[in-house]
Amino acid sequence: MSDIAKLQIGENSYEFPLVKGTENEVAIDIKSLRTATNGVITIDAGFKNTGSCESGITFLDGEKGILRYRGYSIDELAEKADFLEVAYALIFGELPTKEELDKFHADIKLKSVVDDDVRKILEAFPKTAHPMGILSSLTSALTAFNPSSVNVNSEEEMYNAIVKIMGKFPVLVAWTMRKKSGLPLNYGSKSLGYVENIMKMMFEEPNEEYVINPIIKDALDKLLILHADHEQNCSTSTVRIAGSSHAGLFASLSAGISALWGPLHGGANQAVLEMLEAIKEDGGDTKKYMAKAKDKNDPFRLMGFGHRVYKNFDPRATIIKKAADEVLKDLGIEDPILEIARGLEQEALNDSYFVDRKLYPNVDFYSGIIYRAMGIPVEMFTVMFALGRLPGWIAQWKEMRLNKEPIGRPRQIYTGENLRPFKSIEKR
Ligand code: ACO
Numbered sequence: 026m027s028d029i030a031k032l033q034i035g036e037n038s039y040e041f042p043l044v045k046g047t048e049n050e051v052a053i054d055i056k057s058l059r060t061a062t063n064g065v066i067t068i069d070a071g072f073k074n075t076g077s078c079e080s081g082i083t084f085l086d087g088e089k090g091i092l093r094y095r096g097y098s099i100d101e102l103a104e105k106a107d108f109l110e111v112a113y114a115l116i117f118g119e120l121p122t123k124e125e126l127d128k129f130h131a132d133i134k135l136k137s138v139v140d141d142d143v144r145k146i147l148e149a150f151p152k153t154a155h156p157m158g159i160l161s162s163l164t165s166a167l168t169a170f171n172p173s174s175v176n177v178n179s180e181e182e183m184y185n186a187i188v189k190i191m192g193k194f195p196v197l198v199a200w201t202m203r204k205k206s207g208l209p210l211n212y213g214s215k216s217l218g219y220v221e222n223i224m225k226m227m228f229e230e231p232n233e234e235y236v237i238n239p240i241i242k243d244a245l246d247k248l249l250i251l252h253a254d255h256e257q258n259c260s261t262s263t264v265r266i267a268g269s270s271h272a273g274l275f276a277s278l279s280a281g282i283s284a285l286w287g288p289l290h291g292g293a294n295q296a297v298l299e300m301l302e303a304i305k306e307d308g309g310d311t312k313k314y315m316a317k318a319k320d321k322n323d324p325f326r327l328m329g330f331g332h333r334v335y336k337n338f339d340p341r342a343t344i345i346k347k348a349a350d351e352v353l354k355d356l357g358i359e360d361p362i363l364e365i366a367r368g369l370e371q372e373a374l375n376d377s378y379f380v381d382r383k384l385y386p387n388v389d390f391y392s393g394i395i396y397r398a399m400g401i402p403v404e405m406f407t408v409m410f411a412l413g414r415l416p417g418w419i420a421q422w423k424e425m426r427l428n429k430e431p432i433g434r435p436r437q438i439y440t441g442e443n444l445r446p447f448k449s450i451e452k453r
Pocket of ligand 1: 319330334
């Protein structure tokens with residue numbers, strides 16, 4: 026293949042270089058397009074064909090169902106690594122040695138205390154507040170307690186900001202859940218591993234010792250790993266674009282949390298469970314809901330199905346489905362919701378509407394079933410996604426700043442009114 030793309034606009038032709046990735050993905054570098062053509066731009070709603078950056082963090086091939094962090098396959102990471110190791114690899118580029126991992130964990134623990142005034146902010150939220158709104162606000166509020174902006178050229182300052190948020194974010198997550206459940210706020214224990222500590226912070230009852238269930242711990246580790254990064258998705262792009270104005274790490278993360286909230290993105294895990302519940306309440310007739318999903322006059326979509334980039338299968342869904350089966354079996358839980366989920370999946374996989382549009386179960390079709398078995402309230406599901414995605418957002422923000430990327434500022438094609446005279450209020 027030539028390494029030049031040719032573009033013809035009317036009489037004029039232009040040439041643009043091709044950019045190739047390490048996995049042979051090809052892009053046309055149109056940096057010079059607007060200047061060379063005197064004002065022509067590209068338009069690509071939803072960025073379906075547009076790369077926003079070059080990145081060395083996560084590789085995914087939606088056609089082949091491949092997902093790798095820093096070159097390691099998601100299957101191997103989910104099976105052999107723990108969440109903190111994966112977080113380290115995402116953020117710093119390599120899997121940590123034992124010493125590096127121990128130091129990372131120790132530094133995180135040192136920085137995990139949250140200013141007690143944050144409790145007052147949390148207390149001011151009404152019981153009706155959605156946990157994602159609370160989490161986004163509290164993450165942004167951390168900026169107020171850590172006002173000095175990070176010098177991104179200082180490795181030490183960057184490291185300190187990273188361990189700070191890795192330490193404090195799980196506390197905010199746990200407090201958000203405890204506020205919703207009416208439990209007193211707590212800190213975990215420095216003697217526990219990162220994920221075990223999260224569990225203790227979330228689930229410990231005030232009047233009994235918390236005992237870690239290893240099955241739940243393994244499943245949570247897996248879920249967090251599977252959600253840890255997914256290249257330039259909606260929330261990650263939001264983090265990068267907010268950070269491209271040189272907004273701080275915590276403020277950029279807060280923007281990412283808001284983007285993750287929507288049901289077309291991270292909010293899908295909550296929407297899936299609500300949908301499965303509704304189908305159960307309605308008599309469990311999956312065929313009726315399949316018909317609704319296919320009806321173009323009905324806004325209903327089969328939540329947990331379809332993905333912008335996976336057009337074959339979502340490799341995370343395969344791992345999670347297996348984990349859901351294991352967790353439910355190990356915990357001895359018979360969840361009728363799982364039967365409905367299996368039924369819907371089977372019908373969709375054999376239905377030409379879904380097959381033709383390459384719509385397969387995504388990561389969140391099964392994650393909610395595991396979260397529910399763990400005793401996590403439905404409204405907290407997307408918060409759990411955010412907890413997993415944190416290292417990915419940090420890694421992407423860091424890469425964007427270190428690559429000195431320009432401020433993200435797309436253009437548009439204006440389709441509004443042409444210049445017209447002002448009309449006084451009496452004449453309107
Ligand atoms: N149910 C029914 N039909 C669907 C669904 C669905 N879940 N998803 C897509 N379609 C249909 C669309 O109606 C469209 O049909 P058409 O070509 O006849 O008009 C076609 O499939 C393509 O859909 P788009 O919305 O154009 O695909 P896009 O790539 O923009 O959207 C998305 C991807 C948002 C994930 C979509 O599939 C969806 O809404 N799924 C349900 C929500 C969900 O599960 N989101 C989680 C995504 S994974 C994550 O964020 C971790």
